[in-house]
Amino acid sequence: MSQRNQKLHHGQHNELEQIVANAVSQALQTQLPALQEKIVQQVLDALPPAAGDTAAPAGAQPKSMVPAVAKIHAGSTQKEILRALLDAGIEYSSRIALFVVKAGAASGWQSRGFGDDEVVKDFPLDLSAGPVAHTYQNRVATPGNIAEMGGRFVDQFGSPANEQVLVLPLALKDKVAALVYADGGDIGKLDADALELLVIATSAWLEVISLRKISASKDDVDVPSHIEHAAPPVQTVSSYADPFASHTPKHIPVRVEAEPAAEVVEIASAHAASAAAPAAATDPLAGLSPEDADVHRKAQRFARLLVDEIKLYNQAKVAEGRRNKDLYDRLKEDIDKSRGTFQKRYGNTVAASGDYFQHELVRSLAEDDISIMGTNFRH
Helix, strand or coil, X not given: CCHHHHHHHHHHHHHHHHHHHHHHHHHHXXXXXXXXXXXXXXHHHHCCCCCCCCCCCCCCCCCXXXXXXXXXXXXXXXHHHHHHHHHXXXXXXXXXXXXXXXXCEEEEEEEECCCCCCCCCCCEECCCCHHHHHHHHHCCCEEEEHHHHCHHHHHHHCCCCCCEEEEEEEEXXXXXEEEEXXXXXXXXXXXXHHHHHHHHHHHHXXXXXXXXXXXXXXXXXXXXXXXXXXXXXXXXXXXXXXXXXXXXXXXCCCCCCCCCCCCCCCHHHCCCCCCCCCCCCCCCCCCCCHHHHHHHHHHHHHHHHHHHHHHHHCHHHHHHHHHHCCHHXXXXXXXXXXXXHHHHHHCCCHHHXXXXXXXXXXXXXXXCCHHHHCCCCCC
């Protein structure tokens, strides 16, 4: 082949190569999103189900928790908040119910997924055995078997197909104010991590609502500024009705006690003397002046809110840190920032000696096991 013909052939080859390259590029641009989605879906399908998510439908992708938490935080009364918890919880379970804890007994309030939202109303829950007892005594979410809920419970509500259940504590002011029951029903839908996050979000928001109620009559507001600004606006009301007032357990005698004249009964104070109540003889702050004791109690609540916020927005890191015992390393930025916020507000007050933020980190974040915080955590 002559040199001229070789150049011509080479030029034609380059032109053909460019045409092919352009065609392939255009085809990839058109098909790449679908191909990428297909690959991601195949990877998700191949993954084992997460712990607690016992029977997620094949190919189901995790739902964002933001709308559910936002709905809870949109509530301005206790009833709205608790109903929002149940409405959100049914998205991550097949059946869910809330049981009020009062005077050492648990009584049904409302449910979702049982056919009738009122079917659990006034049903007495046994607090002495199984996952219910463990949750109530230790304030931790507890999985279990339906048989452990007791024969009366099973006879009344039936069993989920896989017999697995979950009981979660709704804790307020260091007391379990309610217990949340959930199971997978007939299809096995039960996402333990999502449900625990929703309950934590509910607890934190009820605390905020309680503090904001107090702030309506006092100028001093003990709510973290970054929570205050990030949260949806809450309608201020002059008084709250107890959402469980009509659900006092019928199977126990009710002891009537005098209430402080200005105190409104609500879920956030149903199990503990509030900051406005006189200090009991066994109160470690009983020897302080009323003013100093009030500062200590406010500091304790503030520390709980800060740590609850860390748990709320770092659920995955908290779980990983607890398993690997390096919780502080994973949450260092959030912990140090919140510690600084606490010190700024209470570091120069009488409450500084209580070291409440540090105590709350160990109690709530590390579940009373300081080794979980890791070697870099300063004691």
